[in-house]
Structure formats: C-alpha cells, structure tokens
Amino acid sequence: MRKSEILVGLDLGTSRVKVVVADLSERGAPEILGAGESVARGIEAGVVVNMDMASASIREAVEAAEDSADVEIGRVSISIDGEHIKGIDSRGVIAVSRSGGEITKGEVDTVLEAAKTLALPVGRAIVDVLPQEFFVDGQRGIRTPIGMSGVRLGSKVHIVTASQQAVDNVIRAVRKVGLRTDGITLRPLAASLASVSPDEKELGTLVVNLGAGTTGLVLYQAGAVRHTASIGWGASSITNDIAVGLRVPLSRAEQLKMEHGCALVSAAGDDPIEIPTVGGGPPRESSKQILAAVIEPRVGEIFELVANELKSTEYSNVVPAGVVLTGGGARLEHVAELAEQFFGTPARVGLPDRVSGSFDAVADPAYAAAVGTVVATAETSGGGRYRGEMPLAGTVQRVRQLVDRFL
Ligand SMILES: Nc1ncnc2c1ncn2[C@@H]1O[C@H](COP(=O)(O)OP(=O)(O)OP(=O)(O)O)[C@@H](O)[C@H]1O
Numbered sequence: 001m002r003k004s005e006i007l008v009g010l011d012l013g014t015s016r017v018k019v020v021v022a023d024l025s026e027r028g029a030p031e032i033l034g035a036g037e038s039v040a041r042g043i044e045a046g047v048v049v050n051m052d053m054a055s056a057s058i059r060e061a062v063e064a065a066e067d068s069a070d071v072e073i074g075r076v077s078i079s080i081d082g083e084h085i086k087g088i089d090s091r092g093v094i095a096v097s098r099s100g101g102e103i104t105k106g107e108v109d110t111v112l113e114a115a116k117t118l119a120l121p122v123g124r125a126i127v128d129v130l131p132q133e134f135f136v137d138g139q140r141g142i143r144t145p146i147g148m149s150g151v152r153l154g155s156k157v158h159i160v161t162a163s164q165q166a167v168d169n170v171i172r173a174v175r176k177v178g179l180r181t182d183g184i185t186l187r188p189l190a191a192s193l194a195s196v197s198p199d200e201k202e203l204g205t206l207v208v209n210l211g212a213g214t215t216g217l218v219l220y221q222a223g224a225v226r227h228t229a230s231i232g233w234g235a236s237s238i239t240n241d242i243a244v245g246l247r248v249p250l251s252r253a254e255q256l257k258m259e260h261g262c263a264l265v266s267a268a269g270d271d272p273i274e275i276p277t278v279g280g281g282p283p284r285e286s287s288k289q290i291l292a293a294v295i296e297p298r299v300g301e302i303f304e305l306v307a308n309e310l311k312s313t314e315y316s317n318v319v320p321a322g323v324v325l326t327g328g329g330a331r332l333e334h335v336a337e338l339a340e341q342f343f344g345t346p347a348r349v350g351l352p353d354r355v356s357g358s359f360d361a362v363a364d365p366a367y368a369a370a371v372g373t374v375v376a377t378a379e380t381s382g383g384g385r386y387r388g389e390m391p392l393a394g395t396v397q398r399v400r401q402l403v404d405r406f407l
C-alpha cells in the first residue's frame with residue numbers, strides 16, 4: 001500500500017484525542033484500518049490552551065493508531081471546533097463568459113470564489129465553503145449548473161468561519177509532533193459525513209455532536225448544509241452537575257454517568273446505586289432515577305441552546321425530518337428518546353458507519369468526527385477516487401491557504 005493512499009483523521013477533543021487510519025486504495029468509501037486515542041490535555045472546548053500538553057496528547061494517540069493500523073503516520077486531517085466557529089450565508093454572481101455557451105467547471109469555481117469575497121473581520125479564517133444552490137439567469141434551486149446555458153450564474157453558499165488564531169494553534173500543535181496537515185473540516189460537519197445518509201440530508205436532518213466541552217450542530221435541508229454552529233457546552237457539564245448534585249468527586253461523577261447515566265427519568269427505573277462518601281465514610285445509597293433527575297435537565301438545557309441557535313436563522317420554522325446525535329454524549333442511555341421529545345421529530349444515535357473495513361475499531365458515536373474527517377479529505381483530495389455525496393467545492397484551495405502560512 002502506498003503511503004499516499006493512507007488517510008488519517010485526528011479529532012482533538014476536549015476529553016480524548018481520537019485518531020483513525022483509513023486506506024483509500026480501493027474504490028468506494030475509505031476503509032478503516034485502525035484507531036487510537038489518548039486522554040486529552042491542554043485542549044478546552046475545542047481550542048488549544050496548552051501547546052506542549054496538546055502536542056503530547058496528539059503524539060500518544062497517533063502512536064496508538066500507528067500500532068493499531070500497523071502503519072507509519074506522517075500526515076493527518078484535522079477538525080476544528082469551538083465557540084469561535086461561526087457559519088454565515090453568502091452569495092456570488094458572475095457573467096457567463098460566452099453567451100449561449102455552456103457553464104463550465106471553471107465558472108462554477110469562480111462563482112463560488114465570488115461568494116467567498118465577503119468582508120471578514122480581522123482575525124477570521126474561512127474553513128469551508130459549502131454550496132447550497134446555484135442560479136442560472138432567472139432559474140433558482142439548481143444543484144449542478146455545469147453544462148447548462150445562461151448569461152448570469154449565481155451561487156448561494158454557507159461559509160464556515162473560525163478564529164484564525166484557534167486554527168493556527170491546532171496546526172501548530174500537530175506540526176510540533178512532526179506531522180503535516182492534509183485537510184481541515186468543521187468537526188460537527190465531519191461527524192455528519194461519517195454517519196448521515198444522503199436521504200437524511202435530503203429530507204432535512206439536524207446533526208448534534210455532543211462532545212465533552214462543545215456541542216456542534218449542522219442543519220441539512222434539501223441535500224445542502226444550511227447552518228453550522230458550535231456551543232461551548234457539552235457532556236462534561238453533566239459530570240459537574242452529578243458531582244455537585246450527589247456530592248461526589250468529579251472522577252466518580254464521570255464514572256457514575258458512564259455506568260449508570262440515563263437521559264430520561266421516566267425510563268431510568270429505580271435500581272439502587274452506591275455512592276461513595278467523600279472522606280471515606282460508609283457509602284450512601286442512591287438510585288438510577290435520582291441520577292437521571294440530575295442528567296435530564298442538563299441535557300435538555302443543551303438541546304435548548306441548540307434550538308435557540310437555530311431560532312436565530314432563517315430555518316427557525318423548519319422542523320427537520322430527523323435528529324442524529326454523535327459524539328461521546330450520544331452514548332448516554334435514552335438520549336435519543338429525550339431528543340425526540342424535545343425536538344418533536346425522530347432521533348437516532350449516529351455511528352460512523354459510512355465507511356468500510358474494521359468498523360469495530362470505531363463503532364462508537366464518539367468516533368464520528370475522526371472518521372468523518374477522513375471522509376471529508378477523501379472526497380476532496382483523494383485523487384477523485386472517492387466521490388462523496390456533497391460537493392465540497394473550494395475545500396482543497398482553502399486548506400492550502402490555511403496551511404500555507406506554516407510552510
Ligand atoms: N457511556 C457514556 N455515557 C454517558 N456519557 C458518555 C459515555 N461515554 C462517553 N461519554 C461522555 O462523552 C464525552 C466525550 O465525548 P467526545 O469524545 O465526543 O468528546 P471530546 O471530543 O473529547 O470533546 P469535544 O468534542 O467537546 O472537544 C465525555 O463528556 C464523556 O463523559
């Protein structure tokens with residue numbers, strides 16, 4: 001297998017760094033060869049807060065992935081997340097060069113480029129340009145204008161922007177380990193690429209990536225990304241609530257959440273749970289239901305923040321056909337049912353299963369972003385071998401722009 005056919009996805013999470021190794025030598029979806037992870041240090045709510053610690057965590061996870069997949073890793077694709085992420089809509093319009101002639105790929109690229117020329121505040125970087133639709137003369141809602149004829153070509157795009165400094169720091173942390181950056185993707189978008197079907201994107205799906213320190217969201221409607229955002233709250237706040245509510249240390253609260261946590265009080269049952277006393281007294285008795293009574297309102301509050309974020313968009317009245325939950329927080333028992341109640345629409349946990357190979361290594365919603373980062377890079381720079389469902393035009397170029405600063 002040639003080195004160039006290996007793609008590696010790196011997810012710099014707040015709680016764990018996750019690395020996925022995939023093989024792109026076969027036609028079709030990337031084949032997962034292995035995965036590795038480490039306890040994340042120096043990363044908070046998606047951003048690097050301590051360069052040395054973040055790099056050490058990356059090194060550890062990369063080494064674990066090298067052992068698991070039996071390959072040497074030199075390049076990685078990374079994902080970006082955090083409250084500094086802001087998605088905005090933009091439009092571009094150009095005159096088609098030869099009147100009556102066919103619209104070419106070059107013109108499509110130019111009209112996407114035109115939509116990108118918006119006045120960004122100082123210190124902001126464009127991470128992704130996601131086409132929503134094209135206009136040819138008076139006709140709207142066109143998905144692929146190449147080959148059509150017209151005089152004016154317009155584009156409507158969703159642009160993901162991030163703090164340049166936050167992006168720089170992630171690339172720096174990766175470089176410090178001696179790795180090069182192949183691609184950059186918005187984390188919840190990556191999670192959706194690994195776990196959401198074309199039909200779901202078509203019908204309208206809200207993807208919620210419940211990480212430890214961030215909750216990312218992507219709204220799909222009619223096959224295109226309509227909104228993206230990231231909220232600086234995640235599943236670690238549940239742990240804090242358990243620690244305070246049940247008066248236990250954070251480490252024990254985390255363990256209680258993972259082992260007995262349930263997002264629905266009505267489904268929790270009253271199985272007893274032993275709670276150790278701080279200071280070593282005899283353990284107290286509590287129940288799964290009491291634990292759920294701490295968890296449910298906090299998860300509800302996170303969903304509320306997601307709903308509020310959508311209210312500020314032009315899609316506030318659009319009820320998605322479904323909700324897909326990814327990230328480690330999606331492992332919480334009955335969390336999909338709580339999402340169904342909250343959003344009033346079917347919900348499911350999203351596993352990163354839109355890949356082939358040793359899927360077991362990553363059969364976990366917490367791996368959706370790492371796997372999806374590989375999918376995103378395969379779609380844009382896989383030498384045309386793998387063509388995904390979404391035209392991530394502009395991606396290759398902007399990655400070059402973001403990474404070039406370091407060459
Ligand atoms: N079985 C489980 N039940 C409940 N919560 C869980 C379970 N497993 C993991 N979690 C929670 O999921 C979170 C970790 O998820 P994930 O790995 O997606 O986050 P991260 O990528 O490290 O953080 P972020 O994306 O916010 O930067 C932790 O808060 C963890 O407690």
Ligand SMILES: [Mg+2]
Binds near residue numbers: 012014187211
């Ligand atoms: Mg994450």
